[in-house]
Amino acid sequence: MVIYSVYIVSKSGGLIFNYDHNIPKIETEKTYSFPLEHKLVYQNKQVVVAFGQRNGVNVGHLLLAVNGFPVNGRTIEEDKNPRDVFEVLENPENYPINLKFGRSKMSTNEKIFLASMFYPLFAIASQLSPQPRTSGIQILEADTFHLHCFQTLTGVKFMLIVEPSQTGADLLLHRIYELYADYALKNPFYSLEMPIRCDLFESNLQNLLDQSEKAGISSV
Amino acid sequence: MTVHNFYMFDRYGQLLFYAEWNRLRQSGITREEEAKLMYGMLFSIKSFVSRISPLDSSPGLREGFHCYRTSKYALHYLETPTGLKLVLNTDTAAVNVHELLQQIYSQVYVEYVVKNPLCNLSEPIKSDLFEAQLDLCVKQSHVFTSKPT
Numbered sequence: 001m002v003i004y005s006v007y008i009v010s011k012s013g014g015l016i017f018n019y020d021h022n023i024p025k026i027e028t029e030k031t032y033s034f035p036l037e038h039k040l041v042y043q044n045k046q047v048v049v050a051f052g053q054r055n056g057v058n059v060g061h062l063l064l065a066v067n068g069f070p071v072n073g074r075t076i077e078e079d080k081n082p083r084d085v086f087e088v089l090e091n092p093e094n095y096p097i098n099l100k101f102g103r104s105k106m107s108t109n110e111k112i113f114l115a116s117m118f119y120p121l122f123a124i125a126s127q128l129s130p131q132p133r134t135s136g137i138q139i140l141e142a143d144t145f146h147l148h149c150f151q152t153l154t155g156v157k158f159m160l161i162v163e164p165s166q167t168g169a170d171l172l173l174h175r176i177y178e179l180y181a182d183y184a185l186k187n188p189f190y191s192l193e194m195p196i197r198c199d200l201f202e203s204n205l206q207n208l209l210d211q212s213e214k215a216g217i218s219s220v
Numbered sequence: 221m222t223v224h225n226f227y228m229f230d231r232y233g234q235l236l237f238y239a240e241w242n243r244l245r246q247s248g249i250t251r252e253e254e255a256k257l258m259y260g261m262l263f264s265i266k267s268f269v270s271r272i273s274p275l276d277s278s279p280g281l282r283e284g285f286h287c288y289r290t291s292k293y294a295l296h297y298l299e300t301p302t303g304l305k306l307v308l309n310t311d312t313a314a315v316n317v318h319e320l321l322q323q324i325y326s327q328v329y330v331e332y333v334v335k336n337p338l339c340n341l342s343e344p345i346k347s348d349l350f351e352a353q354l355d356l357c358v359k360q361s362h363v364f365t366s367k368p369t
Contacts, residue, residue, distance in 0.1 A: 004274040024274065024275065026276065058276045060270075060276070061276075103276060106271070110271070114271060117264065121261060121264055124257060125290055126290060128247055128258055129245060129290065129292060129293055130293055131224070131244050131292040131293050133292070135290050136290060137289070138290055138291060139289045140265070140287075140288040141289075142273060142277075143277050143286065145272075145273055145275070147272070161274065
């Protein structure tokens with residue numbers, strides 16, 4: 001029973017609420033000797049593993065720290081002299097070296113981007129339908145998670161990202177909709193289509209998710 | 221249970237083959253445009269899935285995205301390591317469609333297209349034999365017990 005995160009997307013496709021409930025942190029730290037067993041590249045202002053997937057370090061992981069010093073872009077933020085990551089890693093004299101790799105965490109900007117990316121997918125799925133009068137995507141299944149999407153009659157989309165074995169997500173989505181109606185829409189300081197910043201809504205949602213993870217969704 | 225239609229794309233996004241069985245609604249655009257739209261959607265879903273996923277996909281499972289369901293149909297997706305993409309639309313109750321897609325790939329595509337020296341792999345498939353075998357394979361599967369609604 002794992003619920004990863006909740007997204008609420010407004011009628012016009014903007015992300016109005018996002019809550020990460022239980023995102024596991026994937027990080028590995030290890031001391032390496034000279035020829036480095038991972039091939040690293042610099043892309044999107046990050047140092048990324050491009051090849052050589054072993055010992056818990058996967059392709060797509062970021063280089064987070066070198067000898068305990070954080071990596072920012074392609075420079076190592078050392079106290080005195082910031083150095084370039086690739087210059088350090090190519091020099092055999094710097095070995096043995098301690099490197100920390102981890103899966104990248106999504107920034108708020110990236111979440112907004114992804115939420116608005118789902119909007120056209122939802123629309124195209126109903127346009128390409130072989131059956132008349134279909135809805136958009138309701139469940140998207142991938143090997144690491146299932147995404148459940150519930151669109152209200154007013155066009156607001158509630159998205160829930162859960163573990164593949166999780167059942168009863170539809171029920172939970174309806175409960176989240178109820179919370180949204182009670183604590184966000186009835187809040188006089190909340191204006192439609194704007195990000196939801198209501199403490200009551202957030203704490204109630206948190207309770208709901210905790211409760212459904214502990215006792216099963218049927219109990220909520 | 222029914223099978224609606226089937227698309228096959230190569231790794232560059234070209235539509236290699238299209239077939240339909242019980243399609244109840246046409247999209248209203250030409251086949252080429254529909255294929256481009258479909259490929260674009262799959263491409264976006266793939267990048268969406270890889271970025272929104274909270275975990276790394278387990279080694280050996282490279283495709284990430286398996287299927288999506290709407291209220292009326294389900295789209296099943298298989299991508300081989302060579303980049304060949306197979307898409308099968310069925311009704312929502314269909315199960316084990318992934319096995320059917322794998323069967324289409326290994327027993328129909330590999331046998332009647334890859335092993336046919338006259339088939340150019342980078343061009344749309346024109347082989348009648350492939351078409352007949354695909355039709356047979358889909359119609360014999362448990363997913364296809366036609367029930368037009």
